[in-house]
Amino acid sequence: MSTENTAHELALDHMTVRFGGLTALDDVSLRVPSGRIVGVIGPNGAGKTTLFNVICGFVTPAAGEITLDGRAWRPRPHQLNRLGIARTLQGVGQFGGLTVLENVQVGARGHRSTGERAGREEKSRERKGREKRGREKQSEMDALEALERCGVADYAHRLPGALPYAIRKRVELARALASRPRILMLDEPAGGLDPEEIRWLAELIKGAGTTVLLVEHHMDLVMSVCDEILVLDFGKPIALGTPAEISADDKVTEAYLGAAA
Ligand SMILES: Nc1ncnc2c1ncn2[C@@H]1O[C@H](COP(=O)(O)OP(=O)(O)O)[C@@H](O)[C@H]1O
Ligand SMILES: [Mg+2]
CATH class of the missing domain: 3.40.50.300 (P-loop containing nucleotide triphosphate hydrolases)
Structure with a gap:
């Protein structure tokens, strides 16, 4: 073509x-x-x-x-x-109650909030659990990779509120990048x-x-x-x-x- x-x-x-x-x-x-x-x-x-x-x-x-x-x-x-499609917000805009890693995981593509799919399909409890753990693992890996790419992986387990502004801007970028x-x-x-x-x-x-x-x-x-x-x-x-x-x-x-x- x-x-x-x-x-x-x-x-x-x-x-x-x-x-x-x-x-x-x-x-x-x-x-x-x-x-x-x-x-x-x-x-x-x-x-x-x-x-x-x-x-x-x-x-x-x-x-x-x-x-x-x-x-x-x-x-x-x-x-x-x-x-x-992913965007960063003007300013920082992270959830204060979540760690840096958890914040970035929210942006990762595999992530689904707990219960979002509940009831949509009939699945055994065990299979559902396995799939959920798999998704969580994948989104965690994607989030860590994005944090590394942005040079802030060391802050993964900190709460964003206590971090310097420039670090939080990098976390915001990582959140957008985590969804690839x-x-x-x-x-x-x-x-x-x-x-x-x-x-x-x-x-x-x-x-x-x-x-x-x-x-x-x-x-x-x-x-x-x-x-x-x-x-x-x-x-x-x-x-x-x-x-x-x-x-x-x-x-x-x-x-x-x-x-x-
Ligand atoms: N939700 C809204 N309700 C009313 N006015 C708005 C809203 N969002 C933006 N504006 C107004 O629209 C104009 C453009 O805003 P904005 O897009 O934020 O500008 P910029 O990002 O270029 O600084 C501004 O005058 C702003 O006050
Ligand atoms: Mg603006």
């Missing part, structure tokens, strides 16, 4: 989101081809997190369409893991990190081996890792292009200078 018509892995077409009188996204279209790193930047309140929330099914758009693998798709939060996603969505992963941590993060993103959608405030990071960048300003797409094209775009500079003023 010809590859000419290869469908984009994920695409947004003419997305509009309103919160009452506020238009948080205004006719936004974006193509995310397989294996690419696509960035979304823009000043605070530009609609970046809202864009993520639309893709995750947390927010219902007033207009627009999403396609996944070339097919119309209506996202639902509980299906994301199974479809191979094909599409990784990162919402301001560099927020609050120092330059050395940000360099580490850049390497991790470039080497993730997945499609990445990166929302970020930190321009250097975005410019160094992204293949393509969408710039939003007050919900409107004002530029789309390569890092070189974006940094030479007057509208972009204006939006950022305007925001800083």
Whole structure:
């Protein structure tokens, strides 16, 4: 088959989101081809997190369409893991009562909360127990591997609340990676990190081996890792292009200078 018509892995077409009188996204279209790193930047309140929330099914758009693998798709939060889509939350956002390992296990693909499948099939108690232990083991292994990849395996049995912010950001990344996603969505992963941590993060993103959608405030990071960048300003797409094209775009500079003023 010809590859000419290869469908984009994920695409947004003419997305509009309103919160009452506020238009948080205004006719936004974006193509995310397989294996690419696509960035979304823009000043605070530009609609970046809202864009993520639309893709995750947390927010219902007033207009627009999403396609996944070339097919119309209506996202639902509980299906994301199974479809191979994982996101980090802006900030940290871990359950304080669970250890780091348990938090990351929640993100692992094999994980099912206790009782979720109860009653669906008639199985012997013994077989159910065996399968559950197998899944737990697998999700634990996936979680540990993700923690190692993020350089925080030593903290597996600690409670996240007591850990430094930069470590918790890494745990948040590990939680998303534990599901071995094909599409990784990162919402301001560099927020609050120092330059050395940000360099580490850049390497991790470039080497993730997945499609990445990166929302970020930190321009250097975005410019160094992204293949393509969408710039939003007050919900409107004002530029789309390569890092070189974006940094030479007057509208972009204006939006950022305007925001800083
Ligand atoms: N659930 C919500 N209800 C009402 N307003 C919201 C909601 N989520 C976001 N907004 C508003 O939408 C705009 C875009 O927000 P957001 O997507 O969080 O921006 P960004 O992530 O680019 O900083 C902001 O004005 C914000 O206050
Ligand atoms: Mg945001």
